[in-house]
Amino acid sequence: MAPSATFIDVEPPVVIGPSTKKATRPSNELPWSLIDGAKLAKREEFDPVKHLNFIPPKSILTMKEIGLEGHGISPHAAAGPFPLFTPEAIAQMRAEIFDEKVLAECQYSSTFNKNMVRGMGPARAPFTYAAWKSPEVLARISEVAGIDLVPSIDFEIANINISIRDENSRVEHNVNLMSDKEELPAVAWHYDSFPFVCVTMLSDCTGMFGGETALRMPSGDIIKVRGPAMGTAVVMQGRYIEHQALKAMGGRERISMVTCFRPKSPLVKDETVLVGVRGISNISELYTQYTEYRLEILEERVRHQLKQERERETAKKPFNVPEMKRFLTNQKLFIESMLTEIQELD
Numbered sequence: 118m119a120p121s122a123t124f125i126d127v128e129p130p131v132v133i134g135p136s137t138k139k140a141t142r143p144s145n146e147l148p149w150s151l152i153d154g155a156k157l158a159k160r161e162e163f164d165p166v167k168h169l170n171f172i173p174p175k176s177i178l179t180m181k182e183i184g185l186e187g188h189g190i191s192p193h194a195a196a197g198p199f200p201l202f203t204p205e206a207i208a209q210m211r212a213e214i215f216d217e218k219v220l221a222e223c224q225y226s227s228t229f230n231k232n233m234v235r236g237m238g239p240a241r242a243p244f245t246y247a248a249w250k251s252p253e254v255l256a257r258i259s260e261v262a263g264i265d266l267v268p269s270i271d272f273e274i275a276n277i278n279i280s281i282r283d284e285n286s287r288v289e290h291n292v293n294l295m296s297d298k299e300e301l302p303a304v305a306w307h308y309d310s311f312p313f314v315c316v317t318m319l320s321d322c323t324g325m326f327g328g329e330t331a332l333r334m335p336s337g338d339i340i341k342v343r344g345p346a347m348g349t350a351v352v353m354q355g356r357y358i359e360h361q362a363l364k365a366m367g368g369r370e371r372i373s374m375v376t377c378f379r380p381k382s383p384l385v386k387d388e389t390v391l392v393g394v395r396g397i398s399n400i401s402e403l404y405t406q407y408t409e410y411r412l413e414i415l416e417e418r419v420r421h422q423l424k425q426e427r428e429r430e431t432a433k434k435p436f437n438v439p440e441m442k443r444f445l446t447n448q449k450l451f452i453e454s455m456l457t458e459i460q461e462l463d
Protein backbone atom coordinates (compact mmCIF):
# COMPACT_ATOMS: atom_id res chain seq x y z
CA MET A 118 0.00 0.00 0.00
CA ALA A 119 1.62 3.26 -1.07
CA PRO A 120 0.63 6.50 0.57
CA SER A 121 -1.73 8.21 -1.81
CA ALA A 122 -2.29 11.48 0.03
CA THR A 123 -0.11 14.54 -0.33
CA PHE A 124 2.03 15.39 2.66
CA ILE A 125 3.38 18.76 3.64
CA ASP A 126 6.98 19.55 4.57
CA VAL A 127 6.87 20.74 8.16
CA GLU A 128 9.15 20.23 11.13
CA PRO A 129 7.89 17.24 13.14
CA PRO A 130 6.67 17.86 16.72
CA VAL A 131 9.29 17.89 19.47
CA VAL A 132 9.26 14.74 21.63
CA ILE A 133 9.79 14.99 25.39
CA GLY A 134 11.14 11.85 27.02
CA PRO A 135 11.18 10.60 30.61
CA SER A 136 13.79 12.26 32.85
CA THR A 137 15.28 8.79 33.39
CA LYS A 138 18.62 8.99 31.59
CA LYS A 139 19.99 5.48 32.01
CA ALA A 140 18.46 2.01 32.04
CA THR A 141 17.03 1.48 35.52
CA ARG A 142 15.50 -1.68 36.96
CA PRO A 143 12.21 -1.34 38.88
CA SER A 144 12.69 -1.00 42.62
CA ASN A 145 9.62 -3.13 43.29
CA GLU A 146 8.87 -6.73 42.52
CA LEU A 147 5.93 -7.97 40.52
CA PRO A 148 3.48 -10.09 42.53
CA TRP A 149 4.08 -13.84 42.39
CA SER A 150 0.45 -14.41 41.49
CA LEU A 151 1.08 -12.63 38.19
CA ILE A 152 4.21 -14.65 37.42
CA ASP A 153 2.71 -17.99 38.48
CA GLY A 154 -0.53 -17.28 36.67
CA ALA A 155 1.24 -16.72 33.37
CA LYS A 156 3.07 -20.07 33.35
CA LEU A 157 2.07 -22.46 30.55
CA ALA A 158 2.64 -26.18 30.21
CA LYS A 159 3.15 -25.91 26.47
CA ARG A 160 4.91 -23.14 24.59
CA GLU A 161 3.85 -22.84 20.98
CA GLU A 162 5.15 -21.34 17.77
CA PHE A 163 3.21 -18.41 16.36
CA ASP A 164 0.73 -19.59 13.74
CA PRO A 165 -1.38 -16.87 12.10
CA VAL A 166 -4.17 -19.35 11.32
CA LYS A 167 -4.50 -20.26 14.99
CA HIS A 168 -3.41 -17.07 16.74
CA LEU A 169 -4.67 -14.23 14.59
CA ASN A 170 -8.23 -13.05 15.15
CA PHE A 171 -8.29 -9.88 13.06
CA ILE A 172 -11.55 -8.04 12.48
CA PRO A 173 -11.13 -4.61 10.84
CA PRO A 174 -12.03 -1.60 13.00
CA LYS A 175 -15.53 -0.24 12.40
CA SER A 176 -14.21 3.24 11.82
CA ILE A 177 -10.87 4.92 11.30
CA LEU A 178 -10.26 8.47 12.51
CA THR A 179 -8.44 10.44 9.81
CA MET A 180 -5.77 13.13 10.10
CA LYS A 181 -8.16 15.43 8.25
CA GLU A 182 -10.86 14.90 10.88
CA ILE A 183 -8.50 15.98 13.65
CA GLY A 184 -7.20 19.01 11.77
CA LEU A 185 -3.86 17.53 10.78
CA GLU A 186 -4.37 16.82 7.09
CA GLY A 187 -1.04 16.42 5.30
CA HIS A 188 0.92 15.89 8.52
CA GLY A 189 2.78 12.66 9.21
CA ILE A 190 3.10 9.71 6.87
CA SER A 191 -0.48 8.44 6.52
CA PRO A 192 -3.97 9.94 6.12
CA HIS A 193 -5.08 7.70 9.04
CA ALA A 194 -4.81 9.09 12.57
CA ALA A 195 -6.11 6.39 14.89
CA ALA A 196 -8.26 3.27 14.82
CA GLY A 197 -9.64 0.68 17.16
CA PRO A 198 -10.04 -1.10 19.34
CA PHE A 199 -10.23 -4.02 16.91
CA PRO A 200 -9.74 -7.77 17.59
CA LEU A 201 -6.21 -8.87 16.67
CA PHE A 202 -5.05 -11.92 18.66
CA THR A 203 -6.81 -15.02 20.05
CA PRO A 204 -6.83 -15.76 23.82
CA GLU A 205 -4.28 -18.57 23.12
CA ALA A 206 -1.92 -16.05 21.57
CA ILE A 207 -2.29 -13.70 24.54
CA ALA A 208 -1.54 -16.59 26.94
CA GLN A 209 1.64 -17.42 24.99
CA MET A 210 2.75 -13.78 25.11
CA ARG A 211 2.08 -13.52 28.84
CA ALA A 212 4.08 -16.72 29.43
CA GLU A 213 7.05 -15.12 27.68
CA ILE A 214 6.75 -11.76 29.45
CA PHE A 215 6.58 -13.28 32.94
CA ASP A 216 9.28 -15.86 32.24
CA GLU A 217 12.09 -15.79 34.85
CA LYS A 218 14.84 -15.01 32.34
CA VAL A 219 12.85 -12.15 30.83
CA LEU A 220 12.06 -10.69 34.24
CA ALA A 221 15.72 -10.93 35.24
CA GLU A 222 17.03 -9.27 32.09
CA CYS A 223 14.31 -7.12 30.50
CA GLN A 224 12.64 -5.09 33.25
CA TYR A 225 12.89 -1.30 33.08
CA SER A 226 11.53 1.60 35.09
CA SER A 227 11.19 5.29 34.23
CA THR A 228 9.53 8.46 35.43
CA PHE A 229 6.75 7.68 32.90
CA ASN A 230 6.18 4.00 33.66
CA LYS A 231 7.30 2.27 36.85
CA ASN A 232 7.15 -1.26 35.50
CA MET A 233 8.02 -2.16 31.94
CA VAL A 234 9.34 -5.21 30.15
CA ARG A 235 11.25 -4.30 26.99
CA GLY A 236 13.64 -5.69 24.43
CA MET A 237 12.83 -9.36 25.02
CA GLY A 238 14.18 -10.25 21.56
CA PRO A 239 13.70 -13.40 19.48
CA ALA A 240 15.69 -15.71 21.79
CA ARG A 241 13.79 -14.91 25.00
CA ALA A 242 10.39 -14.31 23.41
CA PRO A 243 10.17 -16.25 20.12
CA PHE A 244 6.36 -16.22 20.01
CA THR A 245 5.96 -12.47 20.55
CA TYR A 246 8.79 -11.75 18.10
CA ALA A 247 7.37 -14.03 15.40
CA ALA A 248 3.89 -12.54 15.86
CA TRP A 249 5.07 -8.97 15.20
CA LYS A 250 7.32 -10.04 12.34
CA SER A 251 4.66 -12.17 10.65
CA PRO A 252 3.59 -10.94 7.20
CA GLU A 253 -0.06 -11.61 8.13
CA VAL A 254 0.03 -9.38 11.22
CA LEU A 255 1.97 -6.66 9.40
CA ALA A 256 -0.52 -6.69 6.52
CA ARG A 257 -3.39 -6.14 9.00
CA ILE A 258 -1.62 -3.39 10.94
CA SER A 259 -0.65 -1.69 7.65
CA GLU A 260 -4.25 -1.89 6.45
CA VAL A 261 -5.46 -0.14 9.60
CA ALA A 262 -2.60 2.40 9.51
CA GLY A 263 -3.21 3.29 5.86
CA ILE A 264 0.47 2.75 4.96
CA ASP A 265 2.80 -0.26 4.78
CA LEU A 266 4.61 -0.51 8.11
CA VAL A 267 7.32 -2.66 9.70
CA PRO A 268 8.36 -2.84 13.38
CA SER A 269 10.67 0.12 14.06
CA ILE A 270 13.50 -1.93 15.55
CA ASP A 271 13.70 -5.38 17.17
CA PHE A 272 14.22 -3.82 20.61
CA GLU A 273 10.72 -2.33 20.38
CA ILE A 274 9.17 -5.82 19.99
CA ALA A 275 7.69 -5.09 22.34
CA ASN A 276 7.27 -2.67 25.24
CA ILE A 277 4.98 -4.03 27.93
CA ASN A 278 3.52 -1.59 30.47
CA ILE A 279 2.43 -3.25 33.71
CA SER A 280 -0.01 -1.70 36.20
CA ILE A 281 -1.28 -3.61 39.21
CA ARG A 282 -4.02 -2.64 41.63
CA ASP A 283 -2.94 -2.37 45.24
CA GLU A 284 -4.81 -5.07 47.15
CA ASN A 285 -3.21 -4.31 50.50
CA SER A 286 -0.38 -6.62 49.65
CA ARG A 287 3.01 -5.24 50.61
CA VAL A 288 4.60 -6.64 47.50
CA GLU A 289 2.20 -4.82 45.21
CA HIS A 290 2.31 -1.58 47.09
CA ASN A 291 4.96 0.15 45.01
CA VAL A 292 4.05 -1.22 41.65
CA ASN A 293 2.72 1.43 39.23
CA LEU A 294 -0.65 1.76 40.92
CA MET A 295 -3.91 2.10 39.12
CA SER A 296 -5.82 5.17 40.22
CA ASP A 297 -9.29 5.51 41.61
CA LYS A 298 -9.41 9.19 40.76
CA GLU A 299 -11.26 9.86 37.58
CA GLU A 300 -9.66 11.11 34.37
CA LEU A 301 -6.15 11.38 35.72
CA PRO A 302 -3.65 10.85 32.96
CA ALA A 303 -1.46 7.77 33.21
CA VAL A 304 1.10 9.68 31.14
CA ALA A 305 1.05 13.45 30.43
CA TRP A 306 0.38 15.00 26.98
CA HIS A 307 3.07 13.90 24.57
CA TYR A 308 4.11 12.85 21.09
CA ASP A 309 5.66 9.41 20.53
CA SER A 310 9.23 8.82 19.38
CA PHE A 311 8.04 6.47 16.63
CA PRO A 312 5.74 7.19 13.67
CA PHE A 313 3.07 4.59 14.48
CA VAL A 314 2.19 2.60 17.53
CA CYS A 315 0.01 -0.46 18.09
CA VAL A 316 -1.23 -1.01 21.66
CA THR A 317 -2.51 -4.54 22.37
CA MET A 318 -4.30 -5.38 25.62
CA LEU A 319 -3.02 -8.46 27.44
CA SER A 320 -5.34 -8.17 30.44
CA ASP A 321 -8.91 -9.16 30.99
CA CYS A 322 -10.63 -5.78 31.20
CA THR A 323 -13.91 -7.00 32.73
CA GLY A 324 -15.03 -4.43 35.28
CA MET A 325 -12.47 -1.90 34.11
CA PHE A 326 -13.38 1.54 32.89
CA GLY A 327 -11.36 4.49 31.66
CA GLY A 328 -8.05 3.76 29.94
CA GLU A 329 -8.92 5.75 26.82
CA THR A 330 -6.39 7.65 24.76
CA ALA A 331 -7.17 11.35 24.52
CA LEU A 332 -6.07 13.12 21.32
CA ARG A 333 -5.65 16.91 21.33
CA MET A 334 -6.34 18.64 18.02
CA PRO A 335 -4.55 21.83 16.92
CA SER A 336 -7.84 23.65 17.72
CA GLY A 337 -7.51 22.54 21.35
CA ASP A 338 -10.50 20.21 21.09
CA ILE A 339 -10.04 16.75 22.55
CA ILE A 340 -11.20 13.44 21.09
CA LYS A 341 -11.11 10.21 23.06
CA VAL A 342 -10.27 6.85 21.50
CA ARG A 343 -11.54 3.87 23.48
CA GLY A 344 -8.84 1.73 25.08
CA PRO A 345 -8.42 -1.87 23.94
CA ALA A 346 -9.92 -4.90 25.74
CA MET A 347 -8.13 -8.27 25.97
CA GLY A 348 -6.83 -9.42 22.60
CA THR A 349 -7.82 -6.20 20.87
CA ALA A 350 -5.56 -3.41 19.68
CA VAL A 351 -5.48 0.29 18.91
CA VAL A 352 -3.30 1.77 16.16
CA MET A 353 -2.25 5.43 16.23
CA GLN A 354 0.07 7.80 14.37
CA GLY A 355 1.52 8.90 17.73
CA ARG A 356 4.59 10.75 16.40
CA TYR A 357 2.35 13.42 14.90
CA ILE A 358 -0.66 13.54 17.24
CA GLU A 359 -0.53 15.05 20.71
CA HIS A 360 -2.05 12.48 23.04
CA GLN A 361 -2.23 11.12 26.55
CA ALA A 362 -3.33 7.85 28.08
CA LEU A 363 -6.10 8.29 30.64
CA LYS A 364 -5.98 6.14 33.74
CA ALA A 365 -7.90 2.90 33.88
CA MET A 366 -9.99 2.16 36.93
CA GLY A 367 -11.66 -0.87 38.41
CA GLY A 368 -9.48 -3.67 37.12
CA ARG A 369 -6.99 -5.78 39.01
CA GLU A 370 -4.20 -5.48 36.47
CA ARG A 371 -3.60 -3.68 33.21
CA ILE A 372 -0.89 -5.12 31.02
CA SER A 373 -0.59 -3.57 27.60
CA MET A 374 1.87 -4.35 24.83
CA VAL A 375 3.12 -1.44 22.77
CA THR A 376 4.78 -2.14 19.43
CA CYS A 377 6.33 0.70 17.41
CA PHE A 378 6.33 0.94 13.64
CA ARG A 379 8.03 2.87 10.85
CA PRO A 380 7.26 3.06 7.13
CA LYS A 381 8.35 -0.01 5.15
CA SER A 382 9.37 2.07 2.14
CA PRO A 383 12.79 3.72 2.54
CA LEU A 384 11.50 6.56 0.38
CA VAL A 385 8.90 7.67 2.93
CA LYS A 386 10.17 10.12 5.56
CA ASP A 387 11.26 8.55 8.84
CA GLU A 388 11.17 11.04 11.72
CA THR A 389 11.86 8.50 14.44
CA VAL A 390 13.70 9.87 17.47
CA LEU A 391 15.16 8.03 20.45
CA VAL A 392 14.38 10.58 23.16
CA GLY A 393 11.52 8.52 24.59
CA VAL A 394 13.48 5.28 24.80
CA ARG A 395 17.17 6.14 25.34
CA GLY A 396 16.81 5.91 29.13
CA ILE A 397 14.83 2.65 29.08
CA SER A 398 16.88 0.50 26.72
CA ASN A 399 20.05 -1.50 26.43
CA ILE A 400 21.79 1.42 24.80
CA SER A 401 24.25 -0.58 22.70
CA GLU A 402 21.45 -2.72 21.24
CA LEU A 403 19.27 0.34 20.67
CA TYR A 404 21.98 2.33 18.84
CA THR A 405 23.06 -0.72 16.81
CA GLN A 406 19.54 -1.45 15.55
CA TYR A 407 18.69 2.21 14.97
CA THR A 408 21.92 2.87 13.05
CA GLU A 409 21.54 -0.26 10.95
CA TYR A 410 18.05 0.47 9.65
CA ARG A 411 18.74 4.20 9.17
CA LEU A 412 21.88 3.46 7.13
CA GLU A 413 19.91 0.90 5.12
CA ILE A 414 17.34 3.59 4.35
CA LEU A 415 20.10 5.96 3.27
CA GLU A 416 21.65 3.23 1.11
CA GLU A 417 18.31 2.55 -0.60
CA ARG A 418 17.60 6.24 -1.14
CA VAL A 419 21.02 6.85 -2.71
CA ARG A 420 20.57 3.82 -4.99
CA HIS A 421 17.11 5.04 -5.97
CA GLN A 422 18.33 8.58 -6.66
CA LEU A 423 21.27 7.30 -8.72
CA LYS A 424 18.90 5.17 -10.79
CA GLN A 425 16.65 8.17 -11.40
CA GLU A 426 19.67 10.24 -12.40
CA ARG A 427 20.88 7.61 -14.88
CA GLU A 428 17.43 7.29 -16.37
CA ARG A 429 17.23 11.06 -16.72
CA GLU A 430 20.57 11.07 -18.53
CA THR A 431 19.42 8.30 -20.88
CA ALA A 432 16.23 10.21 -21.60
CA LYS A 433 18.40 13.28 -22.35
CA LYS A 434 16.54 15.44 -19.85
CA PRO A 435 18.41 18.41 -18.32
CA PHE A 436 19.79 18.31 -14.79
CA ASN A 437 17.15 19.40 -12.27
CA VAL A 438 18.89 21.63 -9.71
CA PRO A 439 15.95 22.16 -7.26
CA GLU A 440 15.15 18.43 -7.24
CA MET A 441 18.74 17.39 -6.52
CA LYS A 442 19.05 20.07 -3.81
CA ARG A 443 15.83 18.83 -2.22
CA PHE A 444 17.08 15.23 -2.19
CA LEU A 445 20.47 16.21 -0.71
CA THR A 446 18.88 18.51 1.90
CA ASN A 447 16.55 15.74 3.04
CA GLN A 448 19.47 13.34 3.45
CA LYS A 449 21.47 16.01 5.29
CA LEU A 450 18.56 16.44 7.73
CA PHE A 451 18.29 12.65 8.04
CA ILE A 452 21.98 12.37 9.01
CA GLU A 453 21.77 15.41 11.29
CA SER A 454 18.89 13.74 13.12
CA MET A 455 21.08 10.65 13.64
CA LEU A 456 23.85 12.86 15.02
CA THR A 457 21.35 14.23 17.54
CA GLU A 458 19.87 10.88 18.48
CA ILE A 459 23.11 8.95 19.01
CA GLN A 460 24.41 10.42 22.25
CA GLU A 461 27.08 9.43 24.70
CA LEU A 462 25.40 8.68 28.05
CA ASP A 463 27.34 9.76 31.14
Ligand SMILES: [Fe+2]
Nearest residue numbers: 308309355360
Ligand atom coordinates in the same frame (compact mmCIF):
# COMPACT_ATOMS: atom_id res chain seq x y z
FE1 LIG B 1 2.20 7.72 23.42
